[in-house]
Amino acid sequence: MENGILLPLFYLGPIEYFSKIKSNSSQVYLEKFEHYPKQTFRNRASIQSPNGKLDLTIPIKKGAHVHTKMKDVRISYDADWQRLHWRSLQTSYRSSSYFEYYEDDFAPFFHSKIEFLFDFNLSLLELCLSLLKIDPTLQHTETYMKSPEGVNDYRDVISPKKLNTFVAKPYFQVFEDQHGFLPNLSIVDLLFSQGPQSKQYL
Template sequence: MNILLHPTYFPNIAHFVAIANADHVMFELDDNFLKQTYRNRTYIYGANGKLALNIPVIHTQKNRQKYRDVKIFNESKWQDLHWKSLLSAYRTSPFFEFYEDELQPLFHMKADFILDFNLKCFDVICDCLQLDVPVSKSEIYQKTIENKHDFRFLVNAKKEQPLEFDTYTQVFNNKHGFIPNLSILDLLFNEGPNAVNYLESQTITPQ
């Protein structure tokens, strides 16, 4: 199965279910940047429930801006905040220490463009998962595509479709119950090497 989808910030479970079950992944790089999407947002499981981590971006006065051209607003020290949030949420999880050294550098590196940073995060997560999927990048935007399953709809955080994924043990299960479709980080820290088996056992249908 060949798929097309958007690079997002530490993609959620749905994205990685599609990726783990794909023969080839093409990332959409030539689209316009839209607000209220997973391009610069991910959700984790904090002590008080579902917690959004947003990367602040610099918006231009133009009506449209290419995703590849959007810069990160680094004056807000968002990397420090996100890493502290991950520590608070997952330091007691079974596998946090196992992956901490691979992930921490992402929150200290200089990142200018949101797309480049998301692609770097994706590479690191694939290394952690030991997931080897061929990846290519789009060169032109096409509204409709052939010969690929279109999963670009998954980028929309506000119009998310209900997804039936199996449960797994989360750090704060006893407080708020199971929260589905969080960042891949949630699955990684809780399931460790079993994460890929979990992803491959789930199904998701393109629109």
């Protein structure tokens, strides 16, 4: 590895995640061999709903424990979480300025089954980067390195369990009049609210 940044692969990651990619878009390494950590943005996205902040969580097949590599984590479809997530996105953002503009891009991800979490997240990341018109060089790690040289390691920096120090500039949110501005939500909150101006915001 040389230069660039090292990131985990998130499910519709927060704005801070995409801000780091935009700032270091020459080379982005995506961690594929880490042991899957639970209760992180790897299978969770935070959006603003009519009732405030809402976490959308992808269920993982039983057997994905602390020693399972990220690339081997399988998504569980025992419950119809895709329908729940898509309905939540529709309910939360139908009245936003750009939901209908991007709806057809995101809908297929909630109507087809992808086996591995890594593949699902990667496809969504590539879509979001395309919509943001950010074109980094993406590479997967080939092994796990505890302290990689030459890159900025952000694998454990962005987490729902850690106090967030990311300073987010306010932008208009659908339910801001009810709940105030909620910073650093999923990138979809920014896209559905700001549309083509999202890249400039980042």
